[in-house]
Amino acid sequence: MFHNLAQLVRYRALIQSLVARELKARYRGSVLGFFWSFINPLLLLLVYSFVFIYVLPNRGDIQPYALFMFCGLLPWTWFSSSLLESSNVLISGGTLIKKVLFPAEVLPIVTVLANMVHFLLGLPILGIFLLYYRHAPISLLEAACFPLVVLVQLLLTLGVALFVSALTVHFRDIKDILGNLVTFWFFATPIIYPYTLIDAKYRWVQNINPFTHLAISYQEILFFDGPFGHWRWLLALAVASIVLFLAGYFVFDRLRDSFAEEV
Amino acid sequence: MNAIDIDHVTKVYRRYARRRQFATLKSALLTGTIVRDLRPDETFAAVRDVSFQVRAGCTFGVVGRNGSGKSTMLKLVAGITKPTEGRVHVQGRVSALIELGAGFHPEISGRENVFINGIMLGLTKREIARRFDEIVEFADLRDFIDAPVKTYSSGMYMRLGFAVAIHVDPDVLLIDEVLAVGDEAFTHKCLDKFAEFRRRGKTILLVTHSLGLVERFCDEALWLDAGQARGTGDPRRVVAQYITDVARTEERQLAAGDAKAQQMAAAADTPVPEASRPAEPAVPGDQAPTNMFQATEGRWGSREVEITDVVLVGEDGQPGHIFESGERVEIRLKVRAVKPTRDFVFGIGLFTAEAVLIHGTNTGLEEYQPDELAGEGEARIVIDRLDLVEGTYKLDVAVHKLDGYPYDYHRLLYSFRVKSYTKDVGIYRPAHRWSFSPGIKFIAAAPGSAPVPGDEAARGAGVPASEELGGVQGPPPIKQ
Numbered sequence: 151m152f153h154n155l156a157q158l159v160r161y162r163a164l165i166q167s168l169v170a171r172e173l174k175a176r177y178r179g180s181v182l183g184f185f186w187s188f189i190n191p192l193l194l195l196l197v198y199s200f201v202f203i204y205v206l207p208n209r210g211d212i213q214p215y216a217l218f219m220f221c222g223l224l225p226w227t228w229f230s231s232s233l234l235e236s237s238n239v240l241i242s243g244g245t246l247i248k249k250v251l252f253p254a255e256v257l258p259i260v261t262v263l264a265n266m267v268h269f270l271l272g273l274p275i276l277g278i279f280l281l282y283y284r285h286a287p288i289s290l291l292e293a294a295c296f297p298l299v300v301l302v303q304l305l306l307t308l309g310v311a312l313f314v315s316a317l318t319v320h321f322r323d324i325k326d327i328l329g330n331l332v333t334f335w336f337f338a339t340p341i342i343y344p345y346t347l348i349d350a351k352y353r354w355v356q357n358i359n360p361f362t363h364l365a366i367s368y369q370e371i372l373f374f375d376g377p378f379g380h381w382r383w384l385l386a387l388a389v390a391s392i393v394l395f396l397a398g399y400f401v402f403d404r405l406r407d408s409f410a411e412e413v
Numbered sequence: 414m415n416a417i418d419i420d421h422v423t424k425v426y427r428r429y430a431r432r433r434q435f436a437t438l439k440s441a442l443l444t445g446t447i448v449r450d451l452r453p454d455e456t457f458a459a460v461r462d463v464s465f466q467v468r469a470g471c472t473f474g475v476v477g478r479n480g481s482g483k484s485t486m487l488k489l490v491a492g493i494t495k496p497t498e499g500r501v502h503v504q505g506r507v508s509a510l511i512e513l514g515a516g517f518h519p520e521i522s523g524r525e526n527v528f529i530n531g532i533m534l535g536l537t538k539r540e541i542a543r544r545f546d547e548i549v550e551f552a553d554l555r556d557f558i559d560a561p562v563k564t565y566s567s568g569m570y571m572r573l574g575f576a577v578a579i580h581v582d583p584d585v586l587l588i589d590e591v592l593a594v595g596d597e598a599f600t601h602k603c604l605d606k607f608a609e610f611r612r613r614g615k616t617i618l619l620v621t622h623s624l625g626l627v628e629r630f631c632d633e634a635l636w637l638d639a640g641q642a643r644g645t646g647d648p649r650r651v652v653a654q655y656i657t658d659v660a661r662t663e664e665r666q667l668a669a670g671d672a673k674a675q676q677m678a679a680a681a682d683t684p685v686p687e688a689s690r691p692a693e694p695a696v697p698g699d700q701a702p703t704n705m706f707q708a709t710e711g712r713w714g715s716r717e718v719e720i721t722d723v724v725l726v727g728e729d730g731q732p733g734h735i736f737e738s739g740e741r742v743e744i745r746l747k748v749r750a751v752k753p754t755r756d757f758v759f760g761i762g763l764f765t766a767e768a769v770l771i772h773g774t775n776t777g778l779e780e781y782q783p784d785e786l787a788g789e790g791e792a793r794i795v796i797d798r799l800d801l802v803e804g805t806y807k808l809d810v811a812v813h814k815l816d817g818y819p820y821d822y823h824r825l826l827y828s829f830r831v832k833s834y835t836k837d838v839g840i841y842r843p844a845h846r847w848s849f850s851p852g853i854k855f856i857a858a859a860p861g862s863a864p865v866p867g868d869e870a871a872r873g874a875g876v877p878a879s880e881e882l883g884g885v886q887g888p889p890p891i892k893q
Contacts, residue, residue, distance in 0.1 A: 178561070250511070250533060251509065252533060410488070
C-alpha cells in the first residue's frame with residue numbers, strides 16, 4: 151500500500167494534465183467558457199441570498215447573512231461535488247482501467263483536485279464581496295491558517311472519495327444513496343445556519359460531523375471578527391483526516407485488482 | 414535474456430450467480446451477508462497454468478479461437494490484471510495496443526489528447542513534444558489535429574490512438590488484433606512500423622486471428638485453447654496444429670449439421686410424392702428452374718433402391734467434410750436394392766451454399782447402360798480435382814429410373830467445405846498458371862497473402878511470386 155502511495159508521486163504529471171483536461175473539457179463548447187468557474191459560485195450566492203433574505207428572512211444578528219453562507223457554501227460545493235463525481239468516476243473511466251495500465255486511484259484524485267480548482271477560483275469572488283462589505287479584517291495569523299484548513303479538507307475529501315469510488319464499483323447503489331446522503335449532510339452542517347443555533351444537547355452530533363469543523367474554521371477565518379478559536383478542533387480533524395485518507399486508500403488498494411473485472 | 418516470462422500463470426475470473434445482481438448493498442447490510450456476497454459463487458479460469466518465455470527482440474504470436482484466453486493473456490502481460498496464480502515478469506517499458514484511443518477525451522483537441530494519452534502511456538511532456546510531429550504525420554491527421562476528437566471518424570480516432578501508442582517507444586509492444594482497424598494503406602504502414610521495431614531489437618507480442626501474419630511475422634507462436642497452451646514454438650507448426658484443430662471442429666459441426674438434415678428429411682419423407690416426380694429423365698438438381706429455386710433439403714423416393722450411406726473421401730483416404738481446393742475427392746454411395754432391377758441411374762449434383770447448381774451429372778447422361786443392380790453395392794464417383802474456391806458446398810445424390818422415377822433422392826443433405834490458402838473469389842477455380850515476359854518482374858511474396866511492403870515481406874516462404882500465383886499447387890493440404 152505505501153509502495154503504491156509512493157508511486158503516486160511518479161504520476162503527478164499525469165494527474166496534473168488530467169486535471170487540466172478536466173477543467174478544459176468541462177466548459178468546452180459553452181459561450182462563456184472558463185468564466186463559468188466564476189459565475190457558478192456567484193449564481194449560487196444569488197440563489198441563497200434570495201432565499202434567506204426575502205423568503206426566509208433571518209434573525210439579524212449575523213450580517214450580511216449571504217456572505218456568511220457563502221463562506222461555508224464554497225468549500226461545501228467542492229466537497230459534495232467531489233463525492234458525487236467520484237462515485238461514478240471508476241465506472242465511467244472503465245476503458246482506462248480495463249485497457250490501459252493505469253493507476254486507478256488517479257481518477258478519484260483528479261476529480262477531487264479539479265473540484266478544488268473550482269473552489270480556488272471561487273475564492274476571488276468571495277474576496278471581492280468581503281472587501282465590498284469592508285468586513286472584519288483578516289489578521290495575518292488567520293490568513294496563515296487558511297491554507298491549512300484547505301489542506302485538511304483536501305485530505306478528508308480524498309479519503310472519502312477513494313472510499314466511495316472503490317465501493318461503488320461493487321455496490322452501484324451507493325451512487326443513489328450518496329445523493330440523498332449529501333443533501334442531508336449539507337443541512338446537518340452549520341453552513342446556512344450558525345453553529346450556535348443548535349441546542350447544546352445535540353452539540354455532540356454536530357461535533358462528530360467532520361465538515362462542521364471545516365465550516366466553522368472557514369467562517370471564523372473569513373467572516374467573524376476575533377481570533378481563530380476553533381484551531382484545536384481543526385487539529386483534531388487534521389489527524390482524523392490523515393487516518394481517514396489512509397483508510398480510504400487502504401480499501402481502494404485492497405479492491406484495486408477487482409476493478410478491471412467489475413467495471 | 415527473456416523480455417517476457419510467464420511462469421505457470423492461472424487467471425480465474427469470478428462469475429456471480431444471477432441473484433447477486435439484486436443482492437446489493439442494502440440487502441448485504443441488512444442481512445449481514447456483505448462478506449459472503451463478495452465471494453464468488455463460481456469461478457471461471459480464463460487462463461490455466463500457462464508458461465512461456467519470449468526472448469528479448471523476439472516477435473511472438475498468440476493464436477486461438479474466440480474466448481481462448483488470448484486477450485486475458487495480453488492483459489496479464491500488460492499488468493492490467495494480476496494472475497490468480499503464477500508469476501508474470503516483463504522486462505522493460507510495455508506499451509499495450511489493446512484498445513486504441515482508450516482515454517481520449519472527446520471534447521478536447523487531438524493535440525491535447527496526444528499529450529495526455531502519451532503521459533498515460535508513460536512518456537514525459539518533453540518526450541511527446543519531441544515526437545509530436547512524427548505522431549501526427551504517422552496518423553495522417555495534420556489538418557485535423559486541433560479539432561475536438563469527437564469530430565473524428567472512427568478510423569481517424571484509431572489511427573491517432575495507434576500513432577501515440579507506437580511512438581511510446583516501448584521495449585515490449587503488445588498488440589491485440591488492432592491491425593483490423595485501418596484501411597489497407599494504414600495496415601501496411603503499421604506493418605512497416607512493426608518491422609522497424611523488430612530491426613531495432615524490440616519485443617513484440619501479437620494476438621491475432623490473421624494466421625498468415627503469424628506465420629510470416631513471428632519468430633515463435635503460442636496456441637491457446639480454452640485457456641491452456643496447446644502448442645508453442647515454430648509459428649508454422651503451431652499454426653498448422655491450430656488449423657488442423659479448427660478443421661476438426663468444423664468437420665464435427667458439418668457432420669452434425671448433415672446428420673440433423675438427414676434426420677429431418679427422414680422424418681418428413683413421403684414415398685414418391687407425385688408432384689416432385691420429374692416427368693423426364695433427370696439428373697439430380699437438373700429439375701425445372703422453378704423447382705430448383707424452391708429446392709430445400711429433403712429426401713423422397715420409392716426406396717426400391719435405397720442409398721444407405723454417403724461419404725466423401727479425400728486424398729488421405731478418410732471420410733471427411735473438409736477438403737483442400739484442388740484435392741482429389743471421391744463420393745461413395747452405398748446402395749441396397751430390395752429386389753434386383755435393370756432400370757437404374759446414379760446421379761450427383763454439386764451446389765453452392767446458396768443452392769446454385771455447379772454441376773450435375775448421372776450415369777444415364779454419361780451413357781452407362783444399366784444392366785443389373787442387386788443386393789448391396791457401392792457406386793463411386795472420383796473427382797480428380799475439386800477445383801472450387803473456398804466455401805461451403807452442398808451435395809445431392811440420387812438413384813432413379815431412366816425415366817426419372819425416383820428410388821431414393823437426397824436433396825442437399827450433405828455439405829462439405831473447401832479450404833484454400835489463396836483467397837480467390839467465385840465458385841470455380843480453373844487450373845491455371847501465370848507467366849510473364851522478362852520485362853515484368855515481381856518481388857517475392859509470401860503464400861496466401863497480399864504482398865507487404867518492406868524487407869520483412871519475404872520472410873515467409875520466399876516463394877517467387879510467379880510460382881506462388883500458380884495457386885493450385887500452392888500449399889500442401891492441411892488434412893493429415
